[in-house]
Amino acid sequence: MTPVPADPQETPVPPRAPGPAAPPVLEGRGLHYAYDDGGGPAVAGADLAVGPGGLLAVLGPNGGGKTTLLRLLSGGLVPDRGEVLLDGARPPAGRQGRDLLRRRVQMVYQDPDDQLFSATVGQDVSFGPLNLGLPAAQVRERVEWALDALGVTSLADRPTHLLSYGQRKRVVLAGAMALLPGVLLLDEPTAGLDPAGVAGLVATLDGLRDRGTALVVSTHDLDLVHGWADRALVLDRTVLASGPVREVLADTALLSRARLRPAWGPAVGRVLRAGGLLPADAPDPSSPRDLDRLHPR
Amino acid sequence: MTPVPADPQETPVPPRAPGPAAPPVLEGRGLHYAYDDGGGPAVAGADLAVGPGGLLAVLGPNGGGKTTLLRLLSGGLVPDRGEVLLDGARPPAGRQGRDLLRRRVQMVYQDPDDQLFSATVGQDVSFGPLNLGLPAAQVRERVEWALDALGVTSLADRPTHLLSYGQRKRVVLAGAMALLPGVLLLDEPTAGLDPAGVAGLVATLDGLRDRGTALVVSTHDLDLVHGWADRALVLDRTVLASGPVREVLADTALLSRARLRPAWGPAVGRVLRAGGLLPADAPDPSSPRDLDRLHPR
Amino acid sequence: MHIPEGLLPPLHAAAWTAAAAPFVVHGVRSLTREVRANPEAKLLIGAAGAFCFVLSALKIPSATGTSSHPVGVGLGSVLFRPPVMAVLGTVTLLFQALLLAHGGLSTLGANAFSLAVVGPWVAYGAFRLVRALTARLPEGTSLSLAVFTAAFSASLGTYTVTSLQLALAHPDPEGGVLGAFAKYATVFSVTQVPIAVIEGLVTVVAVRLLTSV
Amino acid sequence: MxxxxxxxxxxxxxxxxxxxxxxxxxxxxxxxxxxxxxxxxxxxxxxxxxxxxxxxxxxxxxxxxxxxxxxxxxxxxxxxxxxxxxxxxxxxxxxxxxxxxxxxxxxxxxxxxxxxxxxxxxVADLLARLSRTRLPAALVEVVALTYQMLMVLLGTAHRVASGQAARHGYRSRRAGLRSAGALGGVLFLRSLDRARRLQEGLACRGYTGRLTVLVDERxxxxxxxxxxxxxxxxxxxxxxxxxxxx
Known part of the structure; x- marks a missing residue:
């Protein structure tokens, strides 16, 4: 793996994920936003924080405001009330603050086709660094690093429209990572991916977390985040719950209220422990394969 | 629920799902298709059949040929080899056969925007029946019935582009149902829907099955089809397995080969039965909520 | 630049509609022929119309902040040819009036004449001319020059016609139509000339992307 | 939108x-x-x-x-x-x-x-009445298709542009020109793609060249x-x- 390229203009990305005591990279306080269409607030008073290498899952039904919340955090929307803090400080007002936010926080949308607009993979990944006005050598270094981090180096010269859906998702992620953000906001990153694609993406994202990138992931797939995220926030316009992911997922009544389907893992773990099939201190199974190991056929 | 409108031009839809002995409505025999792009066959030798009220799940990884198979069955693609049989007979060659196939078999694409073209919901649903050359009164009757069957009557005057994703999916389904097809082919019908949306769609589709509509559903979500489909077919260009859904889902080695994640239900059922927590003849749990009932907290 | 509702006297509005009508009718005829010969063309033409509208609604960076007025006439004319653009441009103008309130309904004919008739023909003529003059240059350079000239002159041609339409409607009490034209052309050149340059450059980038995939 | x-x-x-x-x-x-x-x-x-x-x-x-x-x-x-x-x-x-x-x-x-x-x-209400006028059917259908497709394409344009902005695409005038040009090019490709996909999707619904719909008149x-x-x-x-x- 090539080393993270140096960026003289900003705090370097910490090399490893520090403990939970690390101060948050990105915080939202009392975020509130209503669209112009008279449909009431899309997000009403959300508080959240994510530290380096952390993974915060934003859970909620369709139309619950997950995408809006991510757009508020990315600076794509300006909150009606509340504020976004970067590395514990309020970014300066106006253009300068927006630039800073965009440099440190990158959002990746659900549909990769909305984010690819160059002829080849390499050109597309270089779009962000070129816009920053970096010298060519540095741009090249960053592009190589990002392609490598996402495991798509071999695709560099391929036209984007000939890639598979999963490959396009990775290229979009590489384009965001080439800006060396401290935080990645991922909107439904696994939507449309098959199980193999999901597994590959999770492994890649874990690699980025190991390097210190904080992740905020919106999803309604609780099986995905159980055993993967550190913390979870349940959003249905207002924040219904927030805390360590296992605690949030254990509250099935709350999940029902948010029109979410409980994850299998905690439910299975509970039944198995109650029946004495799993030691009281063992973690919940995180996939059906764990059950196979528990009880080989 | 309004009664199914009469259609003098074709076999009436049977009112209830007959037993498994009923002859298949739609059959594919030795279907083979390669796109022009030189990438080898997308589907190589698929056999399948579905009876009235039946549900056949087509499982497989992305790029495994699921959509191609559905398009072959819908008549949208003509197989290089093999044939599609309707109600046990080969449709006549040429235009007449294609028209018959389109009347009896309707395909619903993953992206609703691929099939919506008219400004309002009611107008859009009227498109198919009008193409059949039905008189206006009968078209109106069918549109009303289809909107009602899909629970979108209240949206009739709404413009399609202002609907949510889940609503648009329902409208496309209504557009297909207005043709009173014997078979519905659904490509990844739950992709992008949240759990509540999935549950609503499943209930609606079950209603159609009760009326005798046969369903072919492509997906890679095995938890969805376990306990819902009758039969399953695993497709990764060639058919890797085909049979009753429980048998297919029990073969985890096969699922691995098809890059699919095993479903929770069968795995949990197996462990619980082995540990004596579930009677040997009880069905597998089909959702985490079933476990709650098994072992109330 | 679209003439808003009410800025032209009814007689002028009617006259410009009559002037644009033959071109649009001719376009509709060729469109109908095309669709009859090839039913798939209907969806392509619909998509092209959608493309023209969305392109015209884009906010591109310009000297005075952003402007939402360039119409992509240059790109459209090169891609679809002027007779088709007469229809697509008029449909675009209709939707702009209905969805964005850019340009009026009574002034639709006048705007169609400048944006959907004169603009495309100027663009097409400029494109052909520059292609012929630069035939010896490398293909990429020749195409870029031709595309830039097409988009630039379409934008400029449109604005010239608009100024003339306003001058005819509101002649100067002393300088007459010519004086009024000088006034409007000068006032609008402040925004329209930079926009024409920018539209030319943007169109070149777009065509380069299209020829590289 | x-x-x-x-x-x-x-x-x-x-x-x-x-x-x-x-x-x-x-x-x-x-x-x-x-x-x-x-x-x-x-x-x-x-x-x-x-x-x-x-x-x-x-x-x-x-x-x-x-x-x-x-x-x-x-x-x-x-x-x-x-x-x-x-x-x-x-x-x-x-x-x-x-x-x-x-x-x-x-x-x-x-x-x-x-x-x-x-x-x-x-606009949908106007389009519905357009089919009752004496305008050529091909034109009326193209106008209706344009409306539906422009709504979908506007959404795309909006998402592409905000993605470009997030990657500093409109940070300088030079970057802005590049981004706007790329956006125009991408939109053209996406509109062609939409036409192809709609063609396929409508073929399944019995499309044979006429896009007739039922308009109720009160x-x-x-x-x-x-x-x-x-x-x-x-x-x-x-x-x-x-x-x-x-």
Whole structure:
């Protein structure tokens, strides 16, 4: 793996994920936003924080405001009330603050086709660094690093429209990572991916977390985040719950209220422990394969 | 629920799902298709059949040929080899056969925007029946019935582009149902829907099955089809397995080969039965909520 | 630049509609022929119309902040040819009036004449001319020059016609139509000339992307 | 995506036939264009505003939509204050202020009637009626397809542009040109792709070249026609009376 390229203009990305005591990279306080269409607030008073290498899952039904919340955090929307803090400080007002936010926080949308607009993979990944006005050598270094981090180096010269859906998702992620953000906001990153694609993406994202990138992931797939995220926030316009992911997922009544389907893992773990099939201190199974190991056929 | 409108031009839809002995409505025999792009066959030798009220799940990884198979069955693609049989007979060659196939078999694409073209919901649903050359009164009757069957009557005057994703999916389904097809082919019908949306769609589709509509559903979500489909077919260009859904889902080695994640239900059922927590003849749990009932907290 | 509702006297509005009508009718005829010969063309033409509208609604960076007025006439004319653009441009103008309130309904004919008739023909003529003059240059350079000239002159041609339409409607009490034209052309050149340059450059980038995939 | 059309769908007046709203707005437009601007323009503006309030039109949106055209109207009117090519090359135009005021009042009133119409009449309702006119079917269908596809494509354009902005695509003028050009190119490719996919998707629904849909037509009660025609007639009567009295 090539080393993270140096960026003289900003705090370097910490090399490893520090403990939970690390101060948050990105915080939202009392975020509130209503669209112009008279449909009431899309997000009403959300508080959240994510530290380096952390993974915060934003859970909620369709139309619950997950995408809006991510757009508020990315600076794509300006909150009606509340504020976004970067590395514990309020970014300066106006253009300068927006630039800073965009440099440190990158959002990746659900549909990769909305984010690819160059002829080849390499050109597309270089779009962000070129816009920053970096010298060519540095741009090249960053592009190589990002392609490598996402495991798509071999695709560099391929036209984007000939890639598979999963490959396009990775290229979009590489384009965001080439800006060396401290935080990645991922909107439904696994939507449309098959199980193999999901597994590959999770492994890649874990690699980025190991390097210190904080992740905020919106999803309604609780099986995905159980055993993967550190913390979870349940959003249905207002924040219904927030805390360590296992605690949030254990509250099935709350999940029902948010029109979410409980994850299998905690439910299975509970039944198995109650029946004495799993030691009281063992973690919940995180996939059906764990059950196979528990009880080989 | 309004009664199914009469259609003098074709076999009436049977009112209830007959037993498994009923002859298949739609059959594919030795279907083979390669796109022009030189990438080898997308589907190589698929056999399948579905009876009235039946549900056949087509499982497989992305790029495994699921959509191609559905398009072959819908008549949208003509197989290089093999044939599609309707109600046990080969449709006549040429235009007449294609028209018959389109009347009896309707395909619903993953992206609703691929099939919506008219400004309002009611107008859009009227498109198919009008193409059949039905008189206006009968078209109106069918549109009303289809909107009602899909629970979108209240949206009739709404413009399609202002609907949510889940609503648009329902409208496309209504557009297909207005043709009173014997078979519905659904490509990844739950992709992008949240759990509540999935549950609503499943209930609606079950209603159609009760009326005798046969369903072919492509997906890679095995938890969805376990306990819902009758039969399953695993497709990764060639058919890797085909049979009753429980048998297919029990073969985890096969699922691995098809890059699919095993479903929770069968795995949990197996462990619980082995540990004596579930009677040997009880069905597998089909959702985490079933476990709650098994072992109330 | 679209003439808003009410800025032209009814007689002028009617006259410009009559002037644009033959071109649009001719376009509709060729469109109908095309669709009859090839039913798939209907969806392509619909998509092209959608493309023209969305392109015209884009906010591109310009000297005075952003402007939402360039119409992509240059790109459209090169891609679809002027007779088709007469229809697509008029449909675009209709939707702009209905969805964005850019340009009026009574002034639709006048705007169609400048944006959907004169603009495309100027663009097409400029494109052909520059292609012929630069035939010896490398293909990429020749195409870029031709595309830039097409988009630039379409934008400029449109604005010239608009100024003339306003001058005819509101002649100067002393300088007459010519004086009024000088006034409007000068006032609008402040925004329209930079926009024409920018539209030319943007169109070149777009065509380069299209020829590289 | 397009706030005006969205507001029109929610309008209290949506259920009225577009032709009825056409009589009202078209009548007022004719008054603004053809009658002496004083007092017709003021009367038209009053009738328009009153109708907008009655129809529940969001007035803020109406003002925002009017802003752009009003700038052009103001610029065009201001040009009337100056005279070119007389005794002096450039000078104040004789009677300029009166003419400028007249043109600005006329055009602003006319603009109001257009906004009232588009804010109460969704395009879908107009398209449905277009099929009953004598326009060629191919044209009517292309216009309807354009509407549906432009809504989908506008969403794409919005998402692509905000993705570019997030990656500093509009940070400098140079970057902005590159981004806008790429956006135009991408939109062209995506519109072709949409056409191909819709072709496939509609083929499954029995598309054979005609995109006919069923439009339900409700007869318009005479009282609605009368109500729609009343305000323009009243404006005309008042204007002509006051002109005659003067």
């Amino acid at each position: 397009t706030p005006i059309d969205t507001a029109a769908y929610r309008s209290r007046w949506r259920r009225y036939h577009p032709a009825v709203k056409g009589v009202l707005c078209g009548g007022l437009l004719a008054c603004a264009l053809m009658l002496p601007p004083w007092p017709a323009a003021a009367l038209v503006a009053a009738a328009t505003l009153g109708s907008a309030v009655a129809a529940g039109v969001p007035l803020g949106l109406m003002a925002r939509a009017a802003a752009g055209p009003l700038v052009l109207i103001a610029t065009s009117a201001a040009a009337l204050l100056v005279s070119v090519g007389g005794a002096e090359p450039v000078g104040w135009a004789p009677g300029g202020p009166a003419r400028a005021a007249e043109v600005a009042a006329r055009a602003s009133a006319a603009l109001g009637t257009q906004l009232l119409f588009v804010l109460t009449t969704p 007869p318009v009660p005479p009282v609605e026609w009368a109500a729609a025609a009343a305000p323009p007639l009243l404006v005309a009567a008042l204007t002509l009376t006051s002109t005659a009295l003067r």
